[in-house]
Amino acid sequence: MALMLVKFDMKKRVKLAQTIWFLYWFAVMAGVLVFSMGLFFKIELRKRSELMDNNESHLLPNVLILMGLITCGVNAFGGKVCYDSLDPSKFIKWKPMLKPFLMFCVGLNGLLFVTALLCFVMRIPLQYTLAEGLKNGMRFYKDTDTPGRCYMKRTLDLMQMEFRCCGNDHYRDWFEIQWVSNRYLDFSAKEVKDRIGSNVDGQYLMDGVPFSCCNPSSPRPCIQGQMTNNTAHYSYDHYTEELNVWKRGCREAMVSYYGGLMNTIGALVLLVTMLEIAVTIGLQYINSSLSSLVNPEDPESESEGWILEKTVGETFTDIMANMKAMSKGGKVEEAEAGVATVS
């Protein structure tokens, strides 16, 4: 008793082949889409790898690129088989390859599903990498003369302006580190000496933020320095002032950006997986309907198509029996070999 049996006549077979060919071309484009999304994600990670300590994991984009390429190739091959399926002479040469090809497709679908799950799961390590990297980024902001870190200031400024964020969790993070290089501090000035003497690490700390934290939508020109001192500025109350600098922290901003990107990619890969499952089932129907022709010489004869030749339970028992036969055959061969070596 086959699984999901469907009767086919000539017209239905032709329609099925045409539809599945069309769907295969969609699937090729979907494969290209997956490939380009993987490429885009890789580029985005590279652009900000400085802010992630250069040790972010490129596993996900590499997997996406690989799966995109394999999906493209597999679907192009499947489309070719569909196209030839209506011509019995051409279909003969593809027939022996179909069973292994369909097995391979099933395996590929499983891999695609795993990739989609990976998209949703890899958010968590990324969050930790970002948190660590941003903290170091801010510490190295002032080191514009240290080789290997001289672009950290520019990267961080551009990122704060682009993502509309300030500091790691909020703007007060800038109060806790020295972000002005010693080269630009006049150590003979009393004020500077006081500030440096006032804390244990000897750092020049101030209640100011870099210019990239400024919010252009603020109605007044940006207040960057002496932010907690209400008397330093006219009509200013730092408790109620909201529009002056960006309130969001950069870790939150970047995590939500990358998280959104990964969620979208994961959802798209799930859709592609469903499309792949549909075309695999379609190809199986084509295969079974062409191999079960009542009268092989007459193309107009009726036939039957199915997903599995027997029911699910029977198919599993068959597979287990096959595997047992193979392992027993292996044991017998080993015993024979053992006997041969002994003697």
Add this chain to the structure above:
Amino acid sequence: MPFMPVKFNLQKRVKLAQGLWMIYWLSVIVGILIFSLGLFFKVELRKRSEMMDNNESHLVPNLLILVGLLAGGVSAFGGKVCHDSLDPVKFAKWKPMLKPYLLLCCGFNVLMLFTALLCFLMQFAVYLTLAEGLKNSIKFYKDTDTPGRCFMKRTLDMTQIEFRCCGNNNFRDWFEVQWISNRYLDMSNDLVKDRVLSNVEGKYLMDSVPFSCCNPGSPRPCIQHHLTNNTAHYDYDHRIEELNIWSRGCREALFAYFSSMMNSIGVLILFTIMLESLDMAGLKYLATALETMEDPENPECESEGFLLEKGVKETFADLFVKMKMLRGGNEVEGGEAAEAT
């Protein structure tokens, strides 16, 4: 003596029709490209219309949108005619429309030439509009409480950040306007009162620039205030300092952006004119080749295709004669009408 005759047999005719069909589809795609570029240009002008006093001319993008749509339509029709040309039955219904269609294509090419010319010439208008608009924008930077101008500060800040520029010609433009609103100035303070009284118009001028002029590539934290005072900052010389703030003016930056866009669009339109001329020549050859078949019943016979039935001079002379006849006919009719009245 026809102009540039070419002999055709069935194979050559079929090849010509197929090649011409492909070129027509290329023209359709190029037409769609021109349409979308026109749309993009319109959107860009709108985005920055605040800095052009809201009176920038939308002539060029509107014309581009029209030209793009027309190019798409004309080429699609031409492609359909080509597709049907190999089937005598289908081609018979298109035959009478071909002459007016080719004349329309000629007119359309002239329109495209005019559009390309506009693309290159309207850059002057854009430059002048930008100069005027930016000057006013800097003047209205502080008016964040005036309805209609409350977003000028944000727009100008975002423009300076995006285009990496400062001021109209250079950063010193900011020294000549008051860019801090009076709401944030403590008028009871002596310093403030001194500054306000120090100039004729009573404006609070300073040698500072807004934060959006800052260059993130500078190795030191941005120096916005007291830019011309070397002693106000440690190890600072304003004459040799180059990386602190953007040195380019926004008029130059914005103009370079728009002018490169308009130049590329103009070049694309010139390319489209050449493509359309190629289409027209091909269609004329195809039509004449199908008309001059020696044996209309036999599709395999030879035929001749040409661009013009007579030589160039003779065709022009014919045209003149026809126009004179038309005018002469009008005069005769006018005379008759006068007699009748």
